[in-house]
Amino acid sequence: MVYNANVEKPRFTTYLRALRVNQWIKNFIVFTAIIFTGKLFDSPLFLHTTSAFFVFCLLSSTSYLLNDIIDYPYDKKHPIKKNRPIASGEISIQHATFIVFILTIVSLITSLFFSLPFFLIALLFILLHFFYSLYLKKFPTIDIFTISFSFMLRVLAGEIVSGYHIPIWLLLTIFFVSLFMATIKRHAELVVHGKETRESLYRYKTHFLDFLSTTFAAGTMLAYATYTYMEKIPQVRTIFSPLTSQILPDFEARKWMMITVPLVVYGVVRYAQLLYEKEQGERPEKIITQDVPLIATIALWILIIILLIYVL
Numbered sequence: 001m002v003y004n005a006n007v008e009k010p011r012f013t014t015y016l017r018a019l020r021v022n023q024w025i026k027n028f029i030v031f032t033a034i035i036f037t038g039k040l041f042d043s044p045l046f047l048h049t050t051s052a053f054f055v056f057c058l059l060s061s062t063s064y065l066l067n068d069i070i071d072y073p074y075d076k077k078h079p080i081k082k083n084r085p086i087a088s089g090e091i092s093i094q095h096a097t098f099i100v101f102i103l104t105i106v107s108l109i110t111s112l113f114f115s116l117p118f119f120l121i122a123l124l125f126i127l128l129h130f131f132y133s134l135y136l137k138k139f140p141t142i143d144i145f146t147i148s149f150s151f152m153l154r155v156l157a158g159e160i161v162s163g164y165h166i167p168i169w170l171l172l173t174i175f176f177v178s179l180f181m182a183t184i185k186r187h188a189e190l191v192v193h194g195k196e197t198r199e200s201l202y203r204y205k206t207h208f209l210d211f212l213s214t215t216f217a218a219g220t221m222l223a224y225a226t227y228t229y230m231e232k233i234p235q236v237r238t239i240f241s242p243l244t245s246q247i248l249p250d251f252e253a254r255k256w257m258m259i260t261v262p263l264v265v266y267g268v269v270r271y272a273q274l275l276y277e278k279e280q281g282e283r284p285e286k287i288i289t290q291d292v293p294l295i296a297t298i299a300l301w302i303l304i305i306i307l308l309i310y311v312l
Contacts, residue, residue: 018065024061038310062104068096071087143186173220176223231257
């Protein structure tokens with residue numbers, strides 16, 4: 001066996017790209033339960049949920065690698081995905097398969113230290129993405145519902161580790177917005193790059209994707225508006241609470257959370273605008289982290305939520 005000294009080993013940054021660390025932002029949804037129940041600054045719960053967040057970062061990276069291994073023939077034809085470490089040959093399929101095996105074992109063993117229900121959620125998450133990569137993503141609508149279900153599993157994991165549950169209308173909001181974003185992504189892939197880059201795209205039509213994105217956008221806005229109207233703001237007493245009670249004696253009885261509805265509506269509309277006018281829907285993490293109006297909207301929404309729940 002001859003060793004070829006000219007073969008370069010993958011760099012550390014190559015591994016980071018392969019693991020798609022930039023997409024770990026999606027796993028912050030694990031914190032939903034403690035944020036909206038007023039327990040974000042409960043140190044034990046925060047540390048426990050943060051640990052669960054990193055477990056799902058490992059699980060997500062495992063699923064991304066697995067998907068890139070299976071999608072290797074398609075990614076080579078894709079104008080953007082062909083530059084990914086596996087598609088470009090920077091990391092061999094054998095090497096990537098070994099990393100998937102190690103990450104799966106480490107993440108599942110780590111999940112056992114939380115609880116059996118959390119382990120089962122982690123196992124279901126990795127199995128879901130395994131079958132998604134092999135079969136489910138080939139079927140229209142089933143593929144986007146599978147993606148949405150993976151977000152629901154993240155939320156459920158956050159509920160399990162914290163012991164707190166989010167309102168059903170907020171859960172439905174997450175369900176619809178994840179379907180909306182997945183549909184937008186499929187639309188961008190079909191319009192910008194054509195059907196050859198993904199098998200399920202052969203069975204999608206642009207007008208059907210338009211219908212789905214409109215439906216899920218409406219569902220997102222309706223579910224969130226209902227959540228803000230139906231649910232009370234968690235009563236977290238702070239040093240400002242007595243002052244708030246004097247200035248606004250009926251503060252807790254008012255539907256103050258509803259002032260965030262216009263921000264959510266604008267966020268959905270802006271996201272759709274980036275698809276239909278600028279054709280940027282294929283990479284959600286890029287949109288969320290680079291579009292200034294959308295970043296400002298999300299930041300303002302977070303600020304108001306924190307003020308309503310944890311300050312006032």
